[in-house]
Amino acid sequence: MSVLEMKVPSPGESITEVEIATWLVEDGDYVEKDQPIAEVDSDKATLELPAEESGIITLKAEEGDAVAVGEVVCLIDTAAAKPAGDASKKDDAPTKEAPTKETADAPSQEKKETYASGTASPAAKKVLAEKGIDASAVKGTGKDGRITKDDAVKAVPSMGTQPANGTRGTERKKMSMLRRKVAERLVAVKSETAMLTTFNEVNMQPIFDLRKQYKEDFKAKHGVGLGFMSFFTLAVVRALKMYPDVNSMIDGDFQIKHDFQDISIAVSGPKGLMVPVIRNAENLSFRGVESEVKRLALRARDGQITVDEMTGGTFTITNGGVFGSMLSTPIINPPQSGILGMHNIVNRPIAVDGAVTIAPIMYVALSYDHRIIDGRESVGFLVAVKEALENPVELLMDNNPTKALEM
Numbered sequence: 001m002s003v004l005e006m007k008v009p010s011p012g013e014s015i016t017e018v019e020i021a022t023w024l025v026e027d028g029d030y031v032e033k034d035q036p037i038a039e040v041d042s043d044k045a046t047l048e049l050p051a052e053e054s055g056i057i058t059l060k061a062e063e064g065d066a067v068a069v070g071e072v073v074c075l076i077d078t079a080a081a082k083p084a085g086d087a088s089k090k091d092d093a094p095t096k097e098a099p100t101k102e103t104a105d106a107p108s109q110e111k112k113e114t115y116a117s118g119t120a121s122p123a124a125k126k127v128l129a130e131k132g133i134d135a136s137a138v139k140g141t142g143k144d145g146r147i148t149k150d151d152a153v154k155a156v157p158s159m160g161t162q163p164a165n166g167t168r169g170t171e172r173k174k175m176s177m178l179r180r181k182v183a184e185r186l187v188a189v190k191s192e193t194a195m196l197t198t199f200n201e202v203n204m205q206p207i208f209d210l211r212k213q214y215k216e217d218f219k220a221k222h223g224v225g226l227g228f229m230s231f232f233t234l235a236v237v238r239a240l241k242m243y244p245d246v247n248s249m250i251d252g253d254f255q256i257k258h259d260f261q262d263i264s265i266a267v268s269g270p271k272g273l274m275v276p277v278i279r280n281a282e283n284l285s286f287r288g289v290e291s292e293v294k295r296l297a298l299r300a301r302d303g304q305i306t307v308d309e310m311t312g313g314t315f316t317i318t319n320g321g322v323f324g325s326m327l328s329t330p331i332i333n334p335p336q337s338g339i340l341g342m343h344n345i346v347n348r349p350i351a352v353d354g355a356v357t358i359a360p361i362m363y364v365a366l367s368y369d370h371r372i373i374d375g376r377e378s379v380g381f382l383v384a385v386k387e388a389l390e391n392p393v394e395l396l397m398d399n400n401p402t403k404a405l406e407m
Contacts, residue, residue: 002079004053005072011042012307017068018042019177020061027059030082037074043181045274045307049073056080064174120147127152179272189332194370197329200382202389203352204345204360207231210392214405221406222287228342229265230289232317234396235388236340237261237282240315243381245373247314249335255372264313264333265293269300275333276305277313285407321345327363337372340385341365 008018018040025037031051038049051057055078061067120128120135124147128135131152138155140147156170175183189195211226218226240247240261248257263281267274276296281289299305316333321344330341341364348361366382388395397404 002077004055004076004078006049006052006074006076008040008067008069008071008073009049010069011040011045011047012311015042015069015307017066018047020063020065020067020073021046021176023059023063025057025059027057029057030080031055031057031076039303041177042307043177045305045310046176046178046303047306048303051076053078054082066177120152121149123149124152128155131155131157133157176272182273185334186331189334193332193334195332195367196370196378197365197367198375198378198382199327199363199365200386202362202364202386203350204228204362204389206390206392208360210401214401218287218405222291224287224290224294226286226405227290227293229293229317229319230286231389231392231396232340232342232385233263233265233278233281233284233289233293234286235385235392236263236315236317238388238395239381239384241282242384243377245377246338246368246381248372249314249337250369250372251335258314260314262312262314264310264316264336265296266316266318266333267297267300269305270303274300274305274310275313275316276300276309277311286405287407315339317342321362327365329365330367332367332369337369338378338381339367340382341367 011018019042021039021041023038025031025035031037031054033052033054034050036048037051037057040047040049053076055076058075058077059073060075061071061073067073120138120140121142125135127149128138128147133152133155135147138147138151139145140151142148142151154172156172207228215226218224244257245255247261248255250256260280261282263278264275265278267276276299278284278289278292278296284292296305296309299309313333313336315336316330316339318330318339319342320328320330321342325343326346327343328341330339332339343363343365345360345362347358349356350359350361351357352359364382364385366378366385368378370378393399393401
């Protein structure tokens with residue numbers, strides 16, 4: 001027998017462990033070389049683990065296990081022959097009998113039961129007290145019915161008396177490592193930074209007019225649409241050059257300023273929020289930004305985004321408007337010091353040259369770390385973004401939109 005030990009590869013610098021999110025194969029399956037066999041979560045991304053060779057696989061870790069980089073997670077018997085036929089082991093599994101109406105409608109006795117359980121351990125008492133759960137409502141699995149800490153952790157607070165009709169099911173699902181890391185970082189940002197948010201509004205009519213005039217030719221020439229992200233990204237690049245403190249970060253007692261603009265773009269992926277980075281956005285044209293946004297969004301959607309592609313941004317743009325958000329206070333993406341929130345566009349009455357008119361208006365929000373960015377810089381930055389978006393031909397296109405959109 002020739003057995004290959006498959007070890008956890010390093011997903012990126014500084015990552016020491018991953019979590020087995022999902023096994024895509026079962027113990028004893030025959031796998032082909034390069035076939036995805038598992039999805040693993042790191043604190044930055046979810047990645048697929050491909051089989052290094054063909055053969056019969058033996059799993060050495062369970063779903064939900066945290067395993068160190070370099071640890072063996074499965075064995076592949078490379079000398080094993082591929083089984084004939086495509087029959088699946090799952091076909092032989094017994095099917096459960098469908099519940100009858102009587103059993104389906106019967107109330108759950110377990111939900112109503114008050115357990116004659118043993119005493120709770122000190123650790124369990126603390127957990128139950130934090131959850132506000134009475135020990136008599138918890139079934140202990142320890143010796144003589146003793147309630148263990150694990151019992152307390154798994155206990156779900158009562159949701160009140162079950163009504164005669166309707167279902168009241170609950171599900172306990174462990175969050176992915178990525179989601180847990182995001183949660184930790186968001187809480188850290190709120191507690192470790194002096195975060196403030198300033199707001200403004202943008203008349204999007206000039207951009208609407210430009211897109212209406214040029215979007216068909218732009219797409220035919222470049223193969224990508226002329227969206228809002230290119231305007232916002234280039235407006236942000238311009239504003240960051242004017243207010244470099246917004247493009248900086250704190251490192252201990254030092255402020256680090258960047259002479260480049262790496263713009264992180266928040267996109268929604270199958271595993272949650274991803275924030276890939278557009279490198280050196282200051283060197284990109286409208287076509288360059290739109291092409292890069294499309295490329296990164298597709299990779300995030302298909303679960304192919306890498307840790308490197310989400311590392312090192314200097315400023316973030318997030319667009320809650322695609323989900324219908326009117327106004328929000330976005331949270332800084334550490335170690336960055338600022339984030340711009342875009343929102344939905346709604347026709348609203350505004351005053352233009354002394355007259356009231358209806359125009360497509362977007363509210364924008366800048367959240368920033370007040371430890372390193374003062375009010376003058378934050379307000380000035382957001383005003384500079386507003387000015388560029390309301391006068392894109394002069395400030396973003398050098399008064400030549402045809403040339404700017406052909407590059």
